[in-house]
Amino acid sequence: MKTIRASIIGFGAVGRGVAQVLLDKNDYLQSIGIDMRIVAIADSKTALVDHQGVDLESALSRKKETGTVGSEIMSGTEIIRTLDHELVIETTPTDIDTGGVGLINMMAAFERCMDVVTSNKGPLALKYGEVIAAAKKSGSHCRFEATVGGAMPVINLACDVLAGNRMISMEGIFNGTCNYILSRMMEEQAPYEQMLAEAQELGIAEKDPTYDVEGIDTASKLVIVANSIFGMNASYRDVTVTGITRITPEALSLANADGFAIKLIGEVNDSRINVAPKLVPLSHPLAVGGTLNVFSVQTDLAGPITITGKGAGSIETASAILSDIINIYKN
Amino acid sequence: MRVSMDLELKDIPGQLVLALKPVSEFKGNLISVVHHHEKKTPRGKIPVHLVFEIKPDHLDNIISLLEESGISVVSVDEKRYLEHGAVILIGHIVHTDIKDTIDKVDNTGYAEIVDLNLSMPRVNRPSSASLKIDAVSKQHMSAAIELLKSIAKEKDLLVIEPIGIN
Numbered sequence: 174m175k176t177i178r179a180s181i182i183g184f185g186a187v188g189r190g191v192a193q194v195l196l197d198k199n200d201y202l203q204s205i206g207i208d209m210r211i212v213a214i215a216d217s218k219t220a221l222v223d224h225q226g227v228d229l230e231s232a233l234s235r236k237k238e239t240g241t242v243g244s245e246i247m248s249g250t251e252i253i254r255t256l257d258h259e260l261v262i263e264t265t266p267t268d269i270d271t272g273g274v275g276l277i278n279m280m281a282a283f284e285r286c287m288d289v290v291t292s293n294k295g296p297l298a299l300k301y302g303e304v305i306a307a308a309k310k311s312g313s314h315c316r317f318e319a320t321v322g323g324a325m326p327v328i329n330l331a332c333d334v335l336a337g338n339r340m341i342s343m344e345g346i347f348n349g350t351c352n353y354i355l356s357r358m359m360e361e362q363a364p365y366e367q368m369l370a371e372a373q374e375l376g377i378a379e380k381d382p383t384y385d386v387e388g389i390d391t392a393s394k395l396v397i398v399a400n401s402i403f404g405m406n407a408s409y410r411d412v413t414v415t416g417i418t419r420i421t422p423e424a425l426s427l428a429n430a431d432g433f434a435i436k437l438i439g440e441v442n443d444s445r446i447n448v449a450p451k452l453v454p455l456s457h458p459l460a461v462g463g464t465l466n467v468f469s470v471q472t473d474l475a476g477p478i479t480i481t482g483k484g485a486g487s488i489e490t491a492s493a494i495l496s497d498i499i500n501i502y503k504n
Numbered sequence: 505m506r507v508s509m510d511l512e513l514k515d516i517p518g519q520l521v522l523a524l525k526p527v528s529e530f531k532g533n534l535i536s537v538v539h540h541h542e543k544k545t546p547r548g549k550i551p552v553h554l555v556f557e558i559k560p561d562h563l564d565n566i567i568s569l570l571e572e573s574g575i576s577v578v579s580v581d582e583k584r585y586l587e588h589g590a591v592i593l594i595g596h597i598v599h600t601d602i603k604d605t606i607d608k609v610d611n612t613g614y615a616e617i618v619d620l621n622l623s624m625p626r627v628n629r630p631s632s633a634s635l636k637i638d639a640v641s642k643q644h645m646s647a648a649i650e651l652l653k654s655i656a657k658e659k660d661l662l663v664i665e666p667i668g669i670n
Contacts, residue, residue, distance in 0.1 A: 421629075
């Protein structure tokens with residue numbers, strides 16, 4: 174049995190999902206020889222530290238009841254810099270302008286030769302090369318399946334499962350919020366603003382939906398895909414981006430009459446990284462509705478492979494994080 | 505463009521090769537050759553149906569060469585546009601001179617707007633339109649869509665193109 178001491182930095186939906194999944198899957202993890210011990214949890218204001226392992230159940234209920242996870246005033250970065258542990262589970266929110274605290278946390282972890290599993294897109298979409306170089310230098314693992322497509326296996330599928338294949342191109346729907354809004358606009362023949370409001374009411378869209386609807390979220394994911402799967406050295410600024418805010422219900426119905434849906438499609442190939450609304454034939458595998466995500470990768474040996482699944486959600490994203498953790502420590 | 509041609513050959517050896525030679529000389533790409541030896545015409549000739557792709561300006565040369573070789577060209581059916589595509593436009597489509605937008609594509613010589621459906625919900629609200637485009641080949645289709653995108657940029661229109669272009 175290998176004991177892995179880990180911290181969860183960021184205790185929002187994803188961080189809490191990770192705690193829940195670690196609780197639910199504890200027996201399984203033990204059965205494959207992994208003893209996960211969470212020695213610290215940090216949210217944006219407080220921290221909970223216990224060298225013997227925090228009680229995840231009470232941490233979750235405390236967060237639910239009081240809004241904070243602990244009583245200590247200690248930042249995630251301080252935890253990484255001062256507390257002895259092997260793994261940082263970095264689930265702070267994405268900051269696409271600077272990389273934010275996530276970037277600081279990841280670099281701090283690599284300085285101390287710790288492994289990092291993250292769902293934070295910012296650091297990788299902005300400074301992929303630097304982050305990976307720092308991990309390599311310190312001999313740390315850095316895995317980030319949860320940054321792209323939530324529960325859908327994207328990075329690990331291409332890099333591990335399809336190892337040996339050359340990836341020619343990838344296209345798909347990487348943002349459930351946009352997919353929901355466009356699908357509902359078509360169904361209801363309703364304007365964008367109305368369906369955005371509905372999505373916000375249901376918690377599918379953020380109060381400030383800019384990241385999603387302007388295509389910024391999709392673009393960040395594509396940069397991570399381009400760098401990690403296609404071996405590019407791209408940054409968020411290399412992506413041409415068009416969002417969905419100008420789409421009209423009339424356009425959706427004209428497209429539908431011609432046998433097409435309109436979807437916000439992200440594509441990566443040798444020459445470009447592009448996000449734009451596109452016409453997708455209604456019978457095409459990429460024409461999935463609701464909040465679903467989907468992508469299709471063209472490979473030289475295996476041909477086209479299409480995966481569809483839930484692109485967001487607390488437990489779904491935690492599933493990607495768990496698979497990264499198991500991948501690092503199972504051997 | 506794609507040409508479908510009905511010929512009649514004399515029933516003597518070497519005629520089929522003679523019929524195919526002009527196509528190959530002008531770098532045509534043969535798609536199919538059907539030799540109806542069993543369906544002789546009342547004049548004792550053998551009908552042959554050819555389908556090939558060729559640059560438009562070479563077709564007349566091929567027909568003359570065939571006729572010079574004594575091969576009867578019974579019918580020629582040319583299909584200039586092999587690719588059919590659709591795009592959606594959103595914005596002030598009419599007020600940014602829709603005729604000019606269409607003319608620019610039509611004037612390329614390799615693509616044409618063949619259908620347009622316009623939806624104008626209210627004054628001052630953006631219109632939406634679906635455009636059908638025919639083009640000579642896949643490459644010409646993507647060139648036509650690129651052209652539309654550059655026109656749209658000037659006129660502040662949004663072009664929604666099909667996936668898989670480029």
